[in-house]
Amino acid sequence: MARPRTPIGTFGTIATSRTVQKRYVARTRYRDWDGKSRHVQVTADTRAAAERALKKKLAERDLFQPGFSGMTADSPFPALVSYWLEDMELEDRLSRTTRLLYERNMRTLVLPFFKEVTLREIGVARCDYFLKQLAKQSYNRARQARVVLRLALALAVRHEILSRNPMDHVSRLRRPVRTPDVYSWEEIAAIRSGIRTWEQREVTAGPRPDGQLGQIVEVLLGTSARIGEVLAIRLGDLDLDAPIPAVRICGTIISRKGEPTHRQDHPKTARSVRRVALPSFTLRAVRERLEQIRFTHPDALLFSTRIGTPHTTNNVRRQLRDVMDRAGVPDVTPHRFRRTAATAINEIGGLQLASELLGHSDPAITREHYIRRNETVNPATAGYLEQAFGRTA
Numbered sequence: 298m299a300r301p302r303t304p305i306g307t308f309g310t311i312a313t314s315r316t317v318q319k320r321y322v323a324r325t326r327y328r329d330w331d332g333k334s335r336h337v338q339v340t341a342d343t344r345a346a347a348e349r350a351l352k353k354k355l356a357e358r359d360l361f362q363p364g365f366s367g368m369t370a371d372s373p374f375p376a377l378v379s380y381w382l383e384d385m386e387l388e389d390r391l392s393r394t395t396r397l398l399y400e401r402n403m404r405t406l407v408l409p410f411f412k413e414v415t416l417r418e419i420g421v422a423r424c425d426y427f428l429k430q431l432a433k434q435s436y437n438r439a440r441q442a443r444v445v446l447r448l449a450l451a452l453a454v455r456h457e458i459l460s461r462n463p464m465d466h467v468s469r470l471r472r473p474v475r476t477p478d479v480y481s482w483e484e485i486a487a488i489r490s491g492i493r494t495w496e497q498r499e500v501t502a503g504p505r506p507d508g509q510l511g512q513i514v515e516v517l518l519g520t521s522a523r524i525g526e527v528l529a530i531r532l533g534d535l536d537l538d539a540p541i542p543a544v545r546i547c548g549t550i551i552s553r554k555g556e557p558t559h560r561q562d563h564p565k566t567a568r569s570v571r572r573v574a575l576p577s578f579t580l581r582a583v584r585e586r587l588e589q590i591r592f593t594h595p596d597a598l599l600f601s602t603r604i605g606t607p608h609t610t611n612n613v614r615r616q617l618r619d620v621m622d623r624a625g626v627p628d629v630t631p632h633r634f635r636r637t638a639a640t641a642i643n644e645i646g647g648l649q650l651a652s653e654l655l656g657h658s659d660p661a662i663t664r665e666h667y668i669r670r671n672e673t674v675n676p677a678t679a680g681y682l683e684q685a686f687g688r689t690a
Contacts, residue, residue: 303328308337308355313344323347327355330457368458370417377416377458378403381449394551399445406431406442407449416453421463432470439470479637479669484626488514491624507589509600509608510616512582516544517631519579521638521654524610524631525549526569529560533595535583542575544583546656552609560598560607569656639667 303309308327315321324338339354341347368376382403385396410427411419424446432439447464454462480488492514496506516527529548536543547570552558564570575583583599590597592605600608614631621629635655643651648668652660655667 303334305330305332311348311351313347321347323351325351327358370459371415374411374414374416374419375408377449377453378408381452384452394553397553402441403445406438407446416459419463421466424463425467428467428470436470436473443470477636477667477669478633479640480633487626488621488629491621491626495620495623508585510620512586513600513613515579515582517634518638519576520544520573521635522546523635524613526564528600528608528610530599531595532593532597532599537580542580543572544575545572546570550607550610558607558609566658568658571656573654636667639663640669643668644671
């Protein structure tokens, strides 16, 4: 009968011998995770010490086995980063934009702190300290670092390089209390006036403004769409002759390093694809833009450069900021129009309607990040309290 093989992760009989230097060697054969049996030995001053040291070494070897990646718990953290980035490319589950964002956050936020340590040395305390120090600088940076560090270490656990993910036990990051900033009616009037003054100014050099900046602002405010979604609107997405004129939000503008700016045929999420009715002020701005367009193909962009190529979102942000700085209106950003529109809809039509307009999958996201809470309590409470506790004499 054939002798049974030693199970993976176990060892055979421990043999000890004495060396010429009068020390003791304890040795055995250990069957590693790859199925191969290898000699493992330890030298100590006494027989018992050698056996204890060998068993300790075997226990550590059992906890951290080399995976198919060739890495072990003693591999440096940068090796895991490279392996993780390669795994993301092979899995191809995330969009390229998200992968590039994750890579940037890993290389700029996480890697500088962990580059000199091995995977075995990355424990809960080290991760917790790292995130708390980063949160002192910026909550958003700490949140982004937490995401990529958790994902990389989770890969090490799945591939049996580590036995656990230390990120599962770090303390929660505390989000700073922040009220979503929205524009008041007076600020909206000042923004419109500032853009109009800039577009109508006397131009001594270069082309005159073609009105797109002001029209983009009206579409932002009238649809609550993201700036990339507004810049991705095609002529074929417009339905202006319907009983209720509307636009279909179904794409976004992407600018990646090393690639030309282009239109992506889907927005941020599947829920973000939506058909939005246009208020009169937005419809008027769209019609003004259509009168100026030379490209009439359904796939032509509503807003584009003079040669028909997409605007980059950063260029529109920069131009809007420069124009508003001249007008003396600070802190004007495209996303703030999105929060302003959402807050207005929430106050008039409720949270669910505001969430639908924004294209959110969960109204809780809308409430937490986009809606400015109305501090005014219904004045009817005064009448009710008067009825309950008012003086009769």
